[in-house]
Every structure is written in C-alpha cells, then in structure tokens.
Amino acid sequence: MLKELFRNDGERFMKFPLPDVIKDDKSAWRSDEEFGREMLAGVNPVIISRLRGFPPASNLDPKVYGNQNSSITRDDIQGNMNGLTVDEAIEKKKLFILDHHDALMPYLQKINSTTTKTYASRTLLLLQDDGTLKPLAIELSLPHPQGDHHGAVNKVFTPAEHGIECTIWQLAKAYAAVNDSGYHQLVSHWLNTHAVIEPFVIATNRQLSVIHPIYKLLHPHYRDTMNINAYARQILINADGVLERTVFPARYALEMSSGIYKNWVFTEQALPxxxxKRGMAEPDSSQPHGVRLLIEDYPFAVDGLEIWKDEPWWxxxxxxxxxxxxxxxxxxxxxxxxxxxxxxxxPYAGYLPNxxxxxxRFMPEPGTPEYAELAxxxxxxxxxxxxxxxxxxLGVSLIEILSRHSTDExxxxxxxxxxxxxDDEPLAAFERFRERLIKIEKKIIExxxxxxxxxxxxxxxxxxxxLYPNTTDYSREGGLTGKGIPNSISI
Structure with missing residues (x-):
C-alpha cells in the first residue's frame, strides 16, 4: 500500500528509482540500519553528535522551561548495548545522539496549535564494530500541560520487530524523521547556506573592487545566489508559501529558524x-586535516575533509x-x-514514508480507536x-526541482x-586545486x-x-545526477 500510493502519484516522480530495499509492503518501513546510516550519509548529516553524558541533558533555561533533561534510563537501552554498559559506551565514545529537543521545544506549543501534531525528539544510537549506527531509543517530548516552566512530558520507545510494538517503533522513527526533515529544510539548508551567505555576497560587492584578488576569488561562489534567495522569499519561505505548507512548523517555520540563527557562529562553520564541536572528531596533529574522526565510516565528514582546504584555525x-x-x-x-x-x-526524501x-496526529494511546487501527x-x-x-x-515536486543540477552548472x-x-601564480594554484579534486573523485568512487x-x-x-566534486564533467547535461559540487548556491 505504501509503495502503491507513491507509484500512482505520477510517472514524473519515479525518475529516481525507489530504493532496492522497498520490495513489498512489509519491507516498505525504513530499516533501523538505514535510519542510522542517513544521519552519516543522508541529506542532513550535519546534526548527529557524540553523547558525552548520560542521560542526555538540555541546555534550555530551567527557570523558563523547567526540567527538560531526558527521561531515558539505563534500563531502557542496556539490553541492546552489545554487552557494553552505558558508562563503558560513553567512555569508548560509542554513544551518539540525534537531538531535536532543545531547538523545537520552545515552539512546540505553537506548532501543535496548527494541524501539525508532533514532538521534540532525541534519538540515541550505538556505534557498532562494523561502523554502522544502531538505534537504541527514541524519546518523544511534549510541553507540560500546566505550562512551560513545569518541564517536559516524555515518552521513551525502543526497537521492536514484531506485532504492534514494531509498528509503534516505526511511528517513533517517523516522528524523529519529521523533526529532522523540517530542521534540515529550514536550518541546515535554508538558514545555514542560503541565508548566511547572502551578507557576504552583499559586503563583497559593496566593499571590494571587481579587480581586487579577493573579489575574483569569491565571485564565482556567489553566482545566482541573490536571485535564488529572492525567488525563495517569494514562493518558498513566504507566509503561506510552499515550506509553510509542507514542513511541520507550518506558519511558525521562519520564527523558529530565526530564533536558531542567534546561535550561528561563523567560525564554527569550518568543517573541522x-x-x-559535535564531538564527531578529536584534535590529532598526525592526521592530514588535524582531526581524527570517531566514526571512521562517516561519508559526509570523510569526503568533506578531502575537499576542505587545509589551513590553520581562524x-x-x-x-x-x-x-x-x-x-x-x-x-x-x-x-x-x-x-x-x-x-x-x-533521492532520500522523494519517497515520503522514508x-x-x-x-x-500524536502517537495512539492504548484503548483508543486509533490504537486499534494501528494494530x-x-x-x-x-x-x-x-x-x-x-x-x-507539493513537497516532492519542490524537492525534485531543488535536487536537479542545471545544464549550465x-x-x-x-x-x-x-x-x-x-597572473601565472593564481592560475597555477587553481590548476593544482582542480587536479586535487579530480583525485578526490576517483577516491570517492573507490x-x-x-x-x-x-x-x-x-x-x-x-x-x-x-560530495563527489564532478570537476571532470563538462557535459552540461544536468538533471537528477545525485552528485556534483556547484561553485555557488544557485538553486
């Protein structure tokens, strides 16, 4: 049924094939392995962090929000820890978290006053010996009905493979994915790339001559950014626009992303x-980029560090x-x-159940018609x-367009x-840069x-x-290639 809904929505949405794992209705649910994998190699691999203490703590002001710390206990996850204790896993740097609690909780009461019904979420994961992440627990939280200062009302869900418990676990993963999807679109994508680069575009064009070497260096990386941002303000992030209609914060989307922007720090945008900061790496002067990844098989970070220019700190x-x-x-x-x-x-979000x-609607409670339907x-x-x-x-139409490389890329x-x-010197430096990117392409394929x-x-x-650079591609074919690093934010 899940597959058929999307297959029947039109041939144009099937240009990128459904994942191989989706072979029948029973396997249409996203597996735990893929759930963890996409935090490292999906469309939003920039949020996951290492858990440094247990239980997970909140940074929200307790005078305003009460106790927002996690209710996940050792007993909740101990049986799924591959023989490790929680303290051992933390000491060995094997516990990780996808944390969408603090960013969402201050806005959750407003968001849930719309047709959205969702939670703030924390997802705990264990790094296994084969480099994959195994989900251990998902905590879904709501504001206390007596007011923010009373803290959060938390429910903890753990993996299950059979019966209604399996369906409940799949729903818990869906709520966590909803949070990650909305945060990705509003913060990781719009705010942390499109919006934050705009002041640099303006400042460079206002303050530097077109013959200034820094202007020449940065100019290709500003191509079409102001235009695409202007279009976004007209049809995507505007009131009642596409994003408000398709992501969970609805009319509070821009309020939430604007609040999160207060914590944006330019120097922290350097990949190392x-x-x-997220605890995904440690300083290590013996490594080429000065850091050692704690998850060796972290594709975004591995490929990103290859592309990152290796220079001293800021x-x-x-x-x-x-x-x-x-x-x-x-x-x-x-x-x-x-x-x-x-x-x-x-590729990752064109199939919405994923x-x-x-x-x-909220997680069904036992004894309700919704719970019976769930069973x-x-x-x-x-x-x-x-x-x-x-x-x-509407959403799939949008992301199909956004995921396309233009023919003049x-x-x-x-x-x-x-x-x-x-000038010979910058031309030679640029050629060395191009050659290095071509070597990175071969390494990524290998x-x-x-x-x-x-x-x-x-x-x-x-x-x-x-993060396959696609420097060697001069075909100008464009389309849904799933690869290529354009010089600028042009779509």
Whole structure:
C-alpha cells in the first residue's frame, strides 16, 4: 500500500528509482540500519553528535522551561548495548545522539496549535564494530500541560520487530524523521547556506573592487545566489508559501529558524571546527586535516575533509592566514556544504514514508480507536499520521526541482570565464586545486566500491556521491545526477 500510493502519484516522480530495499509492503518501513546510516550519509548529516553524558541533558533555561533533561534510563537501552554498559559506551565514545529537543521545544506549543501534531525528539544510537549506527531509543517530548516552566512530558520507545510494538517503533522513527526533515529544510539548508551567505555576497560587492584578488576569488561562489534567495522569499519561505505548507512548523517555520540563527557562529562553520564541536572528531596533529574522526565510516565528514582546504584555525582577519581561513569558510558554505544538504533531497526524501515532513496526529494511546487501527491496519494508520497526499505531491515536486543540477552548472574546480585572471601564480594554484579534486573523485568512487565501508552505500544500495566534486564533467547535461559540487548556491 505504501509503495502503491507513491507509484500512482505520477510517472514524473519515479525518475529516481525507489530504493532496492522497498520490495513489498512489509519491507516498505525504513530499516533501523538505514535510519542510522542517513544521519552519516543522508541529506542532513550535519546534526548527529557524540553523547558525552548520560542521560542526555538540555541546555534550555530551567527557570523558563523547567526540567527538560531526558527521561531515558539505563534500563531502557542496556539490553541492546552489545554487552557494553552505558558508562563503558560513553567512555569508548560509542554513544551518539540525534537531538531535536532543545531547538523545537520552545515552539512546540505553537506548532501543535496548527494541524501539525508532533514532538521534540532525541534519538540515541550505538556505534557498532562494523561502523554502522544502531538505534537504541527514541524519546518523544511534549510541553507540560500546566505550562512551560513545569518541564517536559516524555515518552521513551525502543526497537521492536514484531506485532504492534514494531509498528509503534516505526511511528517513533517517523516522528524523529519529521523533526529532522523540517530542521534540515529550514536550518541546515535554508538558514545555514542560503541565508548566511547572502551578507557576504552583499559586503563583497559593496566593499571590494571587481579587480581586487579577493573579489575574483569569491565571485564565482556567489553566482545566482541573490536571485535564488529572492525567488525563495517569494514562493518558498513566504507566509503561506510552499515550506509553510509542507514542513511541520507550518506558519511558525521562519520564527523558529530565526530564533536558531542567534546561535550561528561563523567560525564554527569550518568543517573541522564543526566536527570537533559535535564531538564527531578529536584534535590529532598526525592526521592530514588535524582531526581524527570517531566514526571512521562517516561519508559526509570523510569526503568533506578531502575537499576542505587545509589551513590553520581562524580568525581576526589581521594576517593572510586568517584571511585565507575566512575565505575558505565562505567557499565551503557556498559550495560543498550546500551540495551536501541540497542535492540529495529527491533521492532520500522523494519517497515520503522514508522521510516524512509532517505528522498529523500524536502517537495512539492504548484503548483508543486509533490504537486499534494501528494494530489491525498499520499501513493505513501510518499514512494517516505522516504527510498528507496533497502535501506530499507539493513537497516532492519542490524537492525534485531543488535536487536537479542545471545544464549550465559550474562545478568546484571549474571557471565559466577562462580570462578571470592573467597572473601565472593564481592560475597555477587553481590548476593544482582542480587536479586535487579530480583525485578526490576517483577516491570517492573507490571507497563507494569498497565493501568495508557499509555506510557509503547502505542497505538501500544508494552510493554517497553528494560530495563527489564532478570537476571532470563538462557535459552540461544536468538533471537528477545525485552528485556534483556547484561553485555557488544557485538553486
């Protein structure tokens, strides 16, 4: 039933084939392995972090929000820890969390006053010996009915394979995916790439001469960004626009993303700094990029560090090295970071049961008609909970467009104006950069073919190519290729 709904929505939505794992209705649910894998090699691989203490703690002000710390106990997860204790797993740096609690909780009462009915969520995962992440528990939280200062009302769900408990676990994963989907679109994508790069575009064009070397360096990475952002304000992020209609925060989408922007720090956008902040890496001077990944098979980070320009830490803009680092962050955000969170939307989210954008009702309670339906007709109950069909058509149409590379794409390591400079030194440096990117392309293909790296392809047989530079491609074919790092945010 789940498959048929999407197959019948029109041939145009099937240009990118359904994942191999979806062979019949019973296997249409997303597996736990793929659920964990997409946090490392999906469309939003920039949120997962290492759990440094147990139980997970909140950073929300307890004077305003009361106790927002997690209710997950050791007993909830101990039986699924592969013989480790929780303390041992933390000490060995094997516990990770996808945390959408603090970002959502302050807005949840408003959001749930709309047709959305959802939760703030925390997902705990264990790093296994084969490099994959195994979900241990999902906590779904609501504001206390007596007011914010009374804290959160939490429910904890753990994996199950049979009966109604399995369906409930699939629903819990769906609520977590709804949060990740909305946060991805509003924050990881719109805010942290499109919106934050715009002031640099304006400042560069206002303050630097067109013959200034920094202008020449950055100019290709601003191509069409102001235009696409203007279109976004007209039809996507505007009041009652496409995003408000298709992602769970509804009319509170921009309020939420604006609030989260207050915590954005330019220096933390450098990939090594971001990985260190999230606890996904540790400083290690023996490594080429100065950091050692704690999950060796983390495709976004592995490929991203290859593309990241290896320069010293940031930044008061008083030395040439600091200027280089600042320009590198700007180029990274405008090219590789945007590619990683944009061009995988249709492959990973074009099948809505895998990555729903809205939840329309809460988890059914035992003894209710909704709970009985969940037991008797799990597919029907699931579809009544996630994104509605009309929203699905609108959302899938949008992400199909956003995931397409244009036919006039200029990829990282390419220039659309060969005469951008006549100076030998920058021309030689640019050629070295281009050659390095071509080597990275070959390395990514080799790693995707290497069966040791289970997260690079995953159970859905979809190789991670979002940070494949595509520097060698001058075909100008474009389309749903699933690979390529354009110079700029142009869609």
């Amino acid at each position: 700094a971001d990985l260190l 930044p008061e803009m008083q030395t040439r090295d600091e200027l280089v680092q600042s320009c590198t962050i700007i180029i990274w955000v405008a090219s590789a970071l945007h590619a990683a969170v944009n061009f995988g939307q249709y 990555r729903p954008t809205v939840s329309r 008797e007709h799990p597919d029907v109950a699931f579809l009544k909970t996630i994104t509605a069909q009309l929203q699905t058509l 200029v990829y990282l390591g390419q220039r659309d104006t060969p005469g951008w400079t006549s 790693m995707n073919d290497d069966k040791r790296w289970k997260n690079r392809v995953g159970p859905v047989n979809l190789p991670y190519t979002l």
